[in-house]
Amino acid sequence: xxxxxxxxxxxxxxxxxxxxxxxxxxxxxGLKAPAISGHEGFERMYRVQVNTLETLVAFLPALFIAAxxxxxxxxxxxxxxxxxxxxxxxxxxxxxxxxxxxxxxxxIIPTSILLALAFVGIILxxxxx
Numbered sequence: 312x313x314x315x316x317x318x319x320x321x322x323x324x325x326x327x328x329x330x331x332x333x334x335x336x337x338x339x340x341g342l343k344a345p346a347i348s349g350h351e352g353f354e355r356m357y358r359v360q361v362n363t364l365e366t367l368v369a370f371l372p373a374l375f376i377a378a379x380x381x382x383x384x385x386x387x388x389x390x391x392x393x394x395x396x397x398x399x400x401x402x403x404x405x406x407x408x409x410x411x412x413x414x415x416x417x418x419i420i421p422t423s424i425l426l427a428l429a430f431v432g433i434i435l436x437x438x439x440x
Contacts, residue, residue, distance in 0.1 A: 314387035315378040319371060321394055326367060329360040355408060359401045366418060373425035380432025393421040
């Protein structure tokens with residue numbers, strides 16, 4: 312279970328890192344809080360941060376529920392792919408937003424797989440298999 316927990320902690324740390332980078336982008340752009348528009352570089356980084364938060368809402372519960380029913384190393388590896396996908400998404404979105412699709416897919420597919428594993432694990436448990 313420690314590998315799953317490590318993946319979860321890294322995912323949250325990644326979100327904090329994106330928050331830090333959003334703060335850096337705000338400072339370098341000169342955009343004053345609470346504004347979230349008016350500087351494209353800031354807006355891109357802000358979208359990475361917000362989109363990562365949006366995916367974490369599904370990723371973290373799916374990760375832990377899947378780990379209850381399936382081999383934790385498998386679940387941790389799938390979770391690690393999510394983290395890599397978020398980094399790919401970040402780099403693409405900041406440099407060329409139209410190319411963010413690959414990073415999005417590399418993070419949303421593992422989340423979907425974890426959700427499916429969690430669902431199947433719960434169903435199998437309910438029917439006694």
